[in-house]
Amino acid sequence: MTDQPTADPTMTRIIEAVQLGQSGAPAQARALLTALWDELGPAGDALHRCTLAHYLADLQDTTEAELSWDERALAAASELTDARAQRYLPALQVQAFLPSLHLNLADCHRRLGNVGAAREHLAHAREHLERLPDDPYGDSIRAAVGDFVADDPTDHRRR
Template sequence: MDDNDGQPAPDPIMARIGAAVELGRTGQQTRARDTLTALWEQIGDDGDALHRCALAHHLADLQETTEAELAWDERALAALRDLSDERAQEYHHSLQVRGFLPSLHLNLADDHRRLGNTDLAHEHLTLARHLVAQLPDDPYGEMIRGGIRHVTEALGRGFVGHLPAER
């Protein structure tokens, strides 16, 4: 639904997700994780797909173990399967579901790399590489391309676990 300016109506859940993400960026990871976990419990496993995808995607980054991060990244990808372009564009007119895929597969590739699941890491990395061509040459696209290079190099060196620049 649009407001009088032709812009989508504010989404209070997405605003709460954004506020929690900001807490994490300011060093308050535990508070951010607790806030997002409580919000997930409110939304539920079958709540709005956009909310589930965004929340799980961000909650993955706040986990203390790679196993927990993988579980949340898998939830984000599962939620994306239920998300339509139309629903995403209710939040922001430029969003397309296919634009989320490179990042989600990149995250899964890195999770599996850190856990030593190199076959699964390569599978998700291949998908991310294929899908990244759909992203524009903008800062977001470059960030994902850089992440793909980073994980590719780590896998090529046979590196398992967190790299020195991680966490």
């Protein structure tokens, strides 16, 4: 089994747009990802929709818009199977996506003052921590969940 992703033109486009946003062109990255979302449509590949929505959330100007994209990422993850994810990258497990997705939702709800919803998503994130890989990414998500304060509106961590 290989640790390298399988060639996937849509994932390549997503990654290129994300890198563009990280290099200082968030508006251009947002436009590219939004156009790709429109191409995929609501019945598009769940891996593509989950990945795209997860990264597109980070490029939003408002917490409300960010929340909407985070909700779309979680909805797509609920439709995604390990078999599909592993066709792209053999090590992927959908359950390992859930701590980060729920943590992002908890963060949005906390910033919006929805303390109950923030705590609920934080609890869901904690439920899935054992699915995280034992690597720097997994360690960072575990630490963020451990540090998260659901009712502190000044805490702006995202993973």
